[in-house]
Amino acid sequence: MREIIRKYRHFLLPLSMVLVFDLSLLAMNYVISAQLEVSSVNINIAGRQRMLSQKMTKSVMLIHYQHAQGLSSEHSFDELREAVFLFDQTLNAFYQGGKATSAAGEAIRVDKQVTSNISQTLSKAQEIWQPLFTELNLLLSDETYLPSVVSRLSQDNLLLLDLMNTLTNQLEDDARRSTYLLRGLQTIIVLMILLSFAMAIHRLIRRDQYYTNLMEKSSDIVLGINAGSGLITFISASVKVLLGRDEKYYLDHPLEQLFDPASVEYIEKLIALINADKSLPEYRCEVGLKGINGDIIIAEMLMQVAPSEDGCSMELSADIRDISERKLREQKLSDMAHKDALTGLPNRSMLTQMAEQAIHHARMQAQSLAVMFIDLDEFKAVNDAYGHAVGDRLLIEVAKRIDGLVRASDHVARISGDEFVVLLTGTTLKSDIQRIGHKIIQALSEPVVIDGHQCLIGASVGIARFPDDGNDFESLLKAADNVMYAVKHNGKNAVAFAC
Numbered sequence: 224m225r226e227i228i229r230k231y232r233h234f235l236l237p238l239s240m241v242l243v244f245d246l247s248l249l250a251m252n253y254v255i256s257a258q259l260e261v262s263s264v265n266i267n268i269a270g271r272q273r274m275l276s277q278k279m280t281k282s283v284m285l286i287h288y289q290h291a292q293g294l295s296s297e298h299s300f301d302e303l304r305e306a307v308f309l310f311d312q313t314l315n316a317f318y319q320g321g322k323a324t325s326a327a328g329e330a331i332r333v334d335k336q337v338t339s340n341i342s343q344t345l346s347k348a349q350e351i352w353q354p355l356f357t358e359l360n361l362l363l364s365d366e367t368y369l370p371s372v373v374s375r376l377s378q379d380n381l382l383l384l385d386l387m388n389t390l391t392n393q394l395e396d397d398a399r400r401s402t403y404l405l406r407g408l409q410t411i412i413v414l415m416i417l418l419s420f421a422m423a424i425h426r427l428i429r430r431d432q433y434y435t436n437l438m439e440k441s442s443d444i445v446l447g448i449n450a451g452s453g454l455i456t457f458i459s460a461s462v463k464v465l466l467g468r469d470e471k472y473y474l475d476h477p478l479e480q481l482f483d484p485a486s487v488e489y490i491e492k493l494i495a496l497i498n499a500d501k502s503l504p505e506y507r508c509e510v511g512l513k514g515i516n517g518d519i520i521i522a523e524m525l526m527q528v529a530p531s532e533d534g535c536s537m538e539l540s541a542d543i544r545d546i547s548e549r550k551l552r553e554q555k556l557s558d559m560a561h562k563d564a565l566t567g568l569p570n571r572s573m574l575t576q577m578a579e580q581a582i583h584h585a586r587m588q589a590q591s592l593a594v595m596f597i598d599l600d601e602f603k604a605v606n607d608a609y610g611h612a613v614g615d616r617l618l619i620e621v622a623k624r625i626d627g628l629v630r631a632s633d634h635v636a637r638i639s640g641d642e643f644v645v646l647l648t649g650t651t652l653k654s655d656i657q658r659i660g661h662k663i664i665q666a667l668s669e670p671v672v673i674d675g676h677q678c679l680i681g682a683s684v685g686i687a688r689f690p691d692d693g694n695d696f697e698s699l700l701k702a703a704d705n706v707m708y709a710v711k712h713n714g715k716n717a718v719a720f721a722c
Contacts, residue, residue: 241423245416248409255405262398265333267326268313269394272387275310279303279359280380287373290366300363307359314352317390318345341393348386351379444543446481448490450497450528451536453477465545467515483511483519490539497528497537510543521550563637565615566622574636574644578696581634581648582689593656593688594696595645596703597625597663600681600715602641609676616673617680624666628659644700653688653720660684660718668716681716683707692721 282303289296309324313333316323320335336342355375362368444465447457455473458481463469466481473480478487490510493503506526511519523546531538561573569577578594585592599621606614618641625643626635634646645663650656664682671678685707693699702721710719 241416241420245413248412248416252409255402259398259402261334262394262401264325264331265317266391266394266398268323268331268333269317269387269391271326272310272313273384273391275306275313276380276384276387278306279310280376282306283359283362283369283372283376286362286366287369290369303359304363307356307363311352311356314345314348317341318349336394338393338397341390341397344386344390344393348383348390351383351386355379355383442545444522446524446541446543447531448478448494448539448541449531449536450494450539451531453491453494455481456531456538457540465520466512481512483513486510486512493526494539497539501528501537503528503539509546512543520545521547566619566637568622568626568643569634569636571636571638574634574638574646575696577634578646578699581646582694582696585648585689590649591689591691593647593650593686594699594703595647595656595660595663596685596687596700596707597643597645598683598707598711599641599643599667600683600711602680605676605678605680609673609678613673613676613678617671617678620671620673621667621680625663628662628666644703650688656686656688657718657720660686664716664718683710683715684718685710685721686718687721 282299285299286296286303288294289299313323315321316333317336320333323331323333325331336345358368358372358375362372442461442464443459444462445457445459446455448454449456454475454477456475458470458473460470462473478490482490489508496502496504503526508524508526510522510524512522514520522543524541524543526539526541529538529540530536561570561576562568563570581592584590602614602617605617618637621641621643622635622637625645629635629645629647632648634648636644636646638644645659647656647659664684667680667682671680685703685705687693687699687702687706689699692702706719706721710717
């Protein structure tokens with residue numbers, strides 16, 4: 224037992240904390256008991272209200288009888304006075320909060336009852352009680368009010384008694400609900416604590432088996448590379464699942480057996496650093512693994528440096544995880560952010576990045592480039608006549624035609640509905656740029672048949688050149704846009720330069 228405690232002391236500490244929480248939960252029971260005691264007192268004095276209601280009726284009737292018989296009613300008046308005082312004090316305490324008198328005659332504090340149904344009951348009771356309370360006080364000071372009090376009591380006492388019965392039942396229900404809720408929460412918490420305790424014990428029991436089988440069950444590849452020889456000294460059996468070859472193919476072989484050339488070069492630099500100062504500049508990197516079919520699998524490698532098994536050298540140990548699907552998702556997200564969803568062309572954001580890079584290169588190499596702004600003519604008429612579905616397919620065809628007319632080094636983008644931009648790099652002659660513009664107009668002017676509809680459009684093209692018309696992309700785009708609108712104004716289907 225002592226050996227178990229020593230071995231698992233790090234696990235027993237959090238389990239001890241669970242026990243502390245459990246004891247804290249038990250301490251909550253004392254708080255709940257205090258709440259139940261308050262509820263018990265409230266129910267008790269609410270029940271007393273029924274008795275006081277009956278006592279007031281009894282006292283008034285007795286006074287009426289004694290008055291008719293000529294008997295002394297002083298004692299009855301004392302009983303009535305006490306009953307009226309206690310009933311009024313208790314009802315006001317429930318309704319507004321304040322002091323009251325317990326059944327034992329002790330002064331107590333009663334909180335205002337805010338529960339909706341209890342509050343409504345108390346409000347109705349106050350409406351009946353206040354006029355009756357006024358007349359009872361008049362009777363206590365003047366017996367001539369006895370007939371009117373008898374008459375009002377005969378009307379209101381049953382209503383008041385019924386409301387006090389309702390109040391008592393509602394207080395009992397409220398206390399019962401609170402108790403059930405608290406006990407339910409306690410039960411859930413205790414069960415969760417017990418479950419956590421059981422799971423912790425279960426994990427302790429299975430710990431040795433877990434670590435023994437981890438290598439075989441994990442989809443990650445665990446790798447060991449000797450920093451002295453650069454050979455693979457250990458690789459987990461899970462490598463076969465990912466790469467198609469078992470561990471024997473890699474053991475005691477150089478890095479080229481497992482990694483692509485770029486990864487081999489990077490890891491060799493890390494090994495050199497390990498041999499120099501026994502440390503790593505970073506502990507996470509991406510590598511390319513060679514699959515059995517010659518394909519490269521992108522993986523993430525988490526690394527650490529530790530003494531080798533024989534203790535004679537250092538070893539680079541790593542956990543390698545396939546992230547091909549993640550990289551594919553990232554690429555898809557990047558495409559969504561930078562490509563036009565309809566045509567697949569770069570969008571304005573991507574075009575801006577490419578243009579800024581091209582301008583920077585042109586500035587450094589003292590070269591020029593051109594921005595060609597293309598707006599389709601008569602596209603709206605096609606869209607209105609044949610619908611958006613036809614219009615979308617027409618835009619896809621337009622994108623294909625424009626992209627097919629430019630060089631691989633140029634870039635075509637769709638920046639809005641029927642507006643396209645072509646970034647022409649390495650261009651110097653105005654005539655060459657103009658020829659490309661005319662080719663685009665000619666290609667877009669040829670009819671496009673979609674679902675039996677012949678779509679006839681054209682294009683207005685405005686061109687701005689770097690550095691003559693602007694030193695940055697935004698100024699070039701604005702200049703090309705302005706001259707394109709001038710083309711539209713002057714008859715469309717033409718090419719014009721900013722200057």
